[in-house]
Amino acid sequence: MVTACGLSKAFGDVHAVRGIDLDIRPGEVYGFLGPNGAGKSTIMKMIYAMVRPDAGTLDVAGIDVIAEPRRAKARLGVVPQDNNLDPDLTVRQNLTVYARYYGIPKKIAHRRADELLEFMQLTEKRDVVIYDLSGGMQRRLVLIRGLINEPQVLILDEPTTGLDPQARQHVWQRIRSLKRRGLTILITTHYMDEAAHLCDRLSIMDRGRILVTGTPRDLIDSLPAAEVVEAHTDNPEQALRAGSHLGEGEQYGDGVYWFVAGGAIDLDPIVKAGVAQVARRPANLEDVFLQLTGRDLGE
């Protein structure tokens, strides 16, 4: 549904994207997980023709985005990182005005707008002006604005950044519902739990490159063990020594990590060594990123 080959982009001296290949299948929810500056948004913007690639090819639903941006954009739904709604217009007007850009007849636009408002539980806010709408509701509106043209591919650039946990859950639930309808969805995120919850497959990115691609399960299974003991301290060397009974630990910044198989584990020696923050948890995508880059996602 979205294919790319050798996609590259530099902004001056900054190589935002360095030779990326993509093959995103119809009906798939595909994630790009990485820290800020990894190049995720640049890839999204290339797909909706806001950024012109320096090199490479890029097709959406069989249409060459670089040669025919108009046709390609007609099949895309775009939810950008910023809530760039029309602040003077009402919730419903934001949808119908947007529908006009796609040449959707008025009657159909109004019907779809009402359906989408219902879908996102915004119906009672339909006549509210954007200035009077909370951030979370604006986000939900931007999300359905991207659906007004019944796209084949939906692009979600950090759909839940800045949302409170409740709003986040609500957006996730809606995204899953869209997936069930067979929509192809591309998501960028720097939340590993978001990637794990929503994505069928994902690429972990750093500094303009894709480090690894796979299902969340496969990526986690590629780690040395299923569980992790994680400690944070001012004196990581000491913590490493104190936890030597857990095996070879790995130190990244102020964090120390031991991959451990299941079964009983004694954390007492580490606690006694004065490490206040230590916990045992299942391995996750953040560990995959850490292993690959030596940094955690938040950096």
Next chain:
Amino acid sequence: MRIATFDFSARCIWAVFLRHRDVFKSSIWSGIIPPFFEPLFYLFAMGYGIGAMVSDVQGMSYAQFIAPSLIAWAALVAPGVECLVGTLARLVVQRSFEAIIATPVSIEDVVAAEALYGAAKGVVHAIAVGIVIAAFGLLPSWWSLMIIFVVIFGGIMIGAFTLVYTSFMPNFTPIDFWFSLVLTPLLMFSDTFFPITNLPPWGQTIAEFTPFYHMVRPSRMFAMGTIDWSVIAVDFAWIAGYFVVFFSLAVYLFKRRLVK
């Protein structure tokens, strides 16, 4: 539709134009009333105040001389403000253009819609001002109705001209330069309030090259009904030429700014 390297869609231009109209509707009175009064203040202050001390200008009363300028004014000031303040708000504050060009709308369409919308505001203002001026008996000829074409085409051209400046603006700070150093001199020295023959020869030459001069001159001819069609043709050719240059430049600059 492709013209040279530009990719236009009349449908998309219209969709963006309607978006501006819908936003405008939500604040309609503040948008229409103040610009409508301004030229009328000039009519009274200059036409009748200063005019009382001035003998006839080119065989007409002073109020009569400036009346057509005040209609053409709308086609300078409305797009000159809209395509700067309005466009900049959409560009940097509301980021509307980023939302719009994620749809099938092209940047050419957006720039065209901005210029067209600025001109449309000019037309509305010009009609309002024109009615008042006509009521004062300052539009003696029925040819005056033709001024609307000067306002439409001149307004689009001034819109494109303004967008060239806007494309360089990082934020609202450099806005005063435009008003003080571009719009005001254009307004003052384009045969508007005195004949440019009163200027020194170098000043006259400059005035003849400015875009607004070629809007005031045909407006006055139409208002008086003393029409020299060869002069009108030359003025419209200037307007068309300026439009092509400014519009092409504006599209190029907006592309550079919006698409990285």
